[in-house]
Amino acid sequence: MATGRTHRPATRSRGIPEATVARLPLYLRALTALSERSVPTVSSEELAAAAGVNSAKLRKDFSYLGSYGTRGVGYDVEYLVYQISRELGLTQDWPVVIVGIGNLGAALANYGGFASRGFRVAALIDADPGMAGKPVAGIPVQHTDELESIIRDNGVSIGVIATPAGAAQQVCDRLVAAGVTSILNFAPTVLSVPDGVDVRKVDLSIELQILAFHEQRKAGEEATTGVAAETAVPAAAREESGTDQGPDGDVPAVMPA
Amino acid sequence: MATGRTHRPATRSRGIPEATVARLPLYLRALTALSERSVPTVSSEELAAAAGVNSAKLRKDFSYLGSYGTRGVGYDVEYLVYQISRELGLTQDWPVVIVGIGNLGAALANYGGFASRGFRVAALIDADPGMAGKPVAGIPVQHTDELESIIRDNGVSIGVIATPAGAAQQVCDRLVAAGVTSILNFAPTVLSVPDGVDVRKVDLSIELQILAFHEQRKAGEEATTGVAAETAVPAAAREESGTDQGPDGDVPAVMPA
DNA sequence: CAGTGTGAACCGTTTCACAGCC
DNA sequence: GGCTGTGAAACGGTTCACACTG
Incomplete structure (x- = not known):
C-alpha cells in the first residue's frame, strides 16, 4: 500500500x-x-x-x-x-507537544512508548482554561494561548493533534506557523498544510470501517449467496475465509502538504 | 503502506x-x-x-x-x-467490544465516530476487578471473566484491544477462540492469529518514529552537511524540504494471520 | 463541452532465486 | 553449510490521457 x-x-x-x-x-x-x-x-x-x-x-x-x-x-x-x-533519527531527543488533552490526549500523554524511544513530551496544551495547571501524566496542562511560545522556547518540531475535528485545522495552522514541521493527526479531518510539512493521520473510525468491509465479505462467502450476517459469524465456519497467511508490514501514508 | x-x-x-x-x-x-x-x-x-x-x-x-x-x-x-x-458493510450494525479500559480504552469508548457509522460498543472489558461496574461513556465495565459470554451473547465479530502489550496476545487468543474474526490492535505487539482472522494495528510510537525520520532528513538537508538539529528547525527555512505536494491516501496494513 | 470511465504506461514494492561470503 | 545480499521477475497501485456520454 x-x-x-x-x-x-x-x-x-x-x-x-x-x-x-x-x-x-x-x-x-x-x-x-x-x-x-x-x-x-x-x-x-x-x-x-x-x-x-x-x-x-x-x-x-x-x-x-x-x-x-x-x-x-x-x-x-x-x-x-x-x-x-x-x-x-532516534539518537537525538525529539520534544513533542500534544494539543487537545481529552481522553485521547491524556492517553497519549501517559503512553510509555513515547519516552522510551527518543521522544519527550515537552508540553500538553488544551483550549479549556479550566484544564490549565492540572497535571496529566505528571505534566501541567497549558493553555492554547501559550502554544506559540512553547513551540519556540522548546524547539518543538513535532506536534500531535488530539482535538475535536472542528478545531484541528486551526490548531494545525498555528503549530505550523510556530515552526512545527511534522504532525500526527488523530482528529478525523483532512488537514491542509504547506509544502515541507509532513502529516500522518491515525483514524480509528477508518480502521474499523476497513475491518467491517472484510468482515462483511467473510460473512457473505460462507453462506455462498448473500444472506449477509444477521447474527454473528459462528466462530467455527471459517474454512477459507478472507485473511491471508503470513505477517505483513504496513505503510500508512504521509499526507501531502 | x-x-x-x-x-x-x-x-x-x-x-x-x-x-x-x-x-x-x-x-x-x-x-x-x-x-x-x-x-x-x-x-x-x-x-x-x-x-x-x-x-x-x-x-x-x-x-x-x-x-x-x-x-x-x-x-x-x-x-x-x-x-x-x-x-x-455499514448498512448493518456491528457490535464491537473494547478490551482494556485504561486511558486509551476510555478514549475509544467515548469516541463519537464509533456510533455514527454502523458501529456500536457492545461492551467494555477490563481485567481490573475494581473497574467492574464502573460506567465509562455510559457503559458499565465488565470483568474479563465475562469475555467469552459477552462475545457469544452479542454476536460480536470485531474486537478492539487497548490493553498493555503484555496482555494483548492472551486477550487476542481469547477473543478469537470466542468467535471474533476482526481485531483492531492498539497494543505495541505483533499479534499472531489463525487464518481467517484480520488484524489491523494502530501504533502511535511507530507513527512518531516515521515522522522523526523525515524530520531528521529535513534538518540534514537545509544545513547541507550534517550538523543535525540541535535546536528546532526554523519555520522559515524549508525551501524544498521533504514533503510532497498533493494529498495522498494511506493504506495501513492488514496483518497476517 | 464538461466530466466520467478506463486502457495503457509508469513506478514503487514484494517476491523469487541464487550468487557470494563467512 | 548456512545465511546474507541482491539482481531480476512479478505485482499492485497510481497516473496519464483520451474516448465516450449525458
Whole structure:
C-alpha cells in the first residue's frame, strides 16, 4: 500500500523506500526485545518472524541501510539496534507537544512508548482554561494561548493533534506557523498544510470501517449467496475465509502538504 | 503502506483493491459532510479535494464499485453515500467490544465516530476487578471473566484491544477462540492469529518514529552537511524540504494471520 | 463541452532465486 | 553449510490521457 509519498526523487543513494522506513520501527522493537534478553545475534528468519514480516522483505530492507549482517551467521543485535535508531533519527531527543488533552490526549500523554524511544513530551496544551495547571501524566496542562511560545522556547518540531475535528485545522495552522514541521493527526479531518510539512493521520473510525468491509465479505462467502450476517459469524465456519497467511508490514501514508 | 493482504485472488469481479477499500471511508466522510450541507452533486475534482486525494485516483476507485456517476455532471451525493456504505458493510450494525479500559480504552469508548457509522460498543472489558461496574461513556465495565459470554451473547465479530502489550496476545487468543474474526490492535505487539482472522494495528510510537525520520532528513538537508538539529528547525527555512505536494491516501496494513 | 470511465504506461514494492561470503 | 545480499521477475497501485456520454 504504501502510497507513501516519495520525498525527493529517491534516486539518490540516501533514498530509503518509504515502505522500508515504515517497517524500521517494527524491526527496532523486535530487536530491542532481543537485546533485553541479551540475545547476541539473529538470523533474518528469526527477526522477521518476531517483527511479523517475511525474511526476504527484511533482508531487502536492511540492504538499503548497508551491509550490517554476516553471511552464514546473521545480524548482531546491538549493532543493528544502533544503526536503525540512528537511521530513524532516534539518537537525538525529539520534544513533542500534544494539543487537545481529552481522553485521547491524556492517553497519549501517559503512553510509555513515547519516552522510551527518543521522544519527550515537552508540553500538553488544551483550549479549556479550566484544564490549565492540572497535571496529566505528571505534566501541567497549558493553555492554547501559550502554544506559540512553547513551540519556540522548546524547539518543538513535532506536534500531535488530539482535538475535536472542528478545531484541528486551526490548531494545525498555528503549530505550523510556530515552526512545527511534522504532525500526527488523530482528529478525523483532512488537514491542509504547506509544502515541507509532513502529516500522518491515525483514524480509528477508518480502521474499523476497513475491518467491517472484510468482515462483511467473510460473512457473505460462507453462506455462498448473500444472506449477509444477521447474527454473528459462528466462530467455527471459517474454512477459507478472507485473511491471508503470513505477517505483513504496513505503510500508512504521509499526507501531502 | 498498503501492504494489504490480498484476500482472495482478487481476480474476481468483486475484487476491490485493498488500497481502494482503505480510501472509501475517506470518501464517505467527505460525502457525509456534503450531504449535511444538502449539496446534491459533486464532481470528482471537488470530492477528491475534500477527501485529500487526486481526482484520477478517486475516479478509478469509484470505477471498481460500478458506474455511479453521470458524465458531464458528477456524482449524486446521497446515492454515493448509500453505495459506499453498503460496500463497506455499514448498512448493518456491528457490535464491537473494547478490551482494556485504561486511558486509551476510555478514549475509544467515548469516541463519537464509533456510533455514527454502523458501529456500536457492545461492551467494555477490563481485567481490573475494581473497574467492574464502573460506567465509562455510559457503559458499565465488565470483568474479563465475562469475555467469552459477552462475545457469544452479542454476536460480536470485531474486537478492539487497548490493553498493555503484555496482555494483548492472551486477550487476542481469547477473543478469537470466542468467535471474533476482526481485531483492531492498539497494543505495541505483533499479534499472531489463525487464518481467517484480520488484524489491523494502530501504533502511535511507530507513527512518531516515521515522522522523526523525515524530520531528521529535513534538518540534514537545509544545513547541507550534517550538523543535525540541535535546536528546532526554523519555520522559515524549508525551501524544498521533504514533503510532497498533493494529498495522498494511506493504506495501513492488514496483518497476517 | 464538461466530466466520467478506463486502457495503457509508469513506478514503487514484494517476491523469487541464487550468487557470494563467512 | 548456512545465511546474507541482491539482481531480476512479478505485482499492485497510481497516473496519464483520451474516448465516450449525458
